[in-house]
Amino acid sequence: MPYRTAYDILPLLGSRVPVLCDQPWQRGYVLVPPGTAANWRVDSTRPLGTGSWVAAPEPGASRRNWPVTWAVLPDGSGTTAHPAELQRHLTAYLDRAGEATC
Secondary structure (H helix, E strand, O other): HHHHHHHHHHHHHOOOOEEEEEEEEEEEOOOOOOOOOHHHOOOOOOOOOOOOOOOOOOOOOOHHHHOEEEOOOOOOOOOOHHHHHHHHHHHHHHHHHHHHOO
């Protein structure tokens, strides 16, 4: 998803959901459980499933050495976004954004 979208929905996801932002490509990545891509249905977003990868810096690594940074660091507990909740928030956000640009 566009990284601006990822930043805008951060407050809705809770403080423990890991989020990566790739500024050169202007993409945001919200971590979800494995297998989520098979049932993903949100316009303007693309799930990364089997065979996909994203290079991520080690949490705590120097930000100046990586173009990809953690907007929300993983806390080590394995917490990810709940897929249905993330889809609901994204769909509502994108619907509002579409209404604002018409």
